[in-house]
Amino acid sequence: MKVTCICVAGLPGQPETSASVSGDVITVDGVPFDLSEVPDGGFAEPEGDNHPFIGRIERTDGGLRVQLRWIYSGATAERVQPAVPPTFTVASGPVPDPIIRTGEVEA
Incomplete structure (x- = not known):
């Protein structure tokens, strides 16, 4: 699954987004979304x-593409995030955190 993360600063106290993929199911913030009905x-x-x-x-070609609203905390993130939304290909497992965190060096 190709997951594009549209990063949005959350309100104070709002939980950050987390997501994972298992086949045609993407689970976002603990809620599974079964996308198996989307036709090729x-x-x-x-x-x-x-x-x-x-x-x-x-x-x-059998692959799903989604865009997710990715909420993050301004308290732990750099003020400036990438202008181009990051896209990850995830077959199974967690979607990587797309946020540049305070103190992290961009790769």
Whole structure:
């Protein structure tokens, strides 16, 4: 699954986003989203406000592509984050934290 993280500074006390992938299921902040119904060559439009997705969920050549709203704490992050949203390919396991943290050196 290709996961693009749209990074958004959270409000004070708001929990930070965490996500993981297992096949066609992406779990965001403890809530699983089964994307297996998205057809190859097609897309799904998330409905309502109770989801972390931005824009369409797409499947091309069997692979899913999603954009996630990634909430982070301004207290632990550098003031300036990358202008281009980071994208990760995750087959199974956690989605890497896309945030540049205070004191970390950018690779």
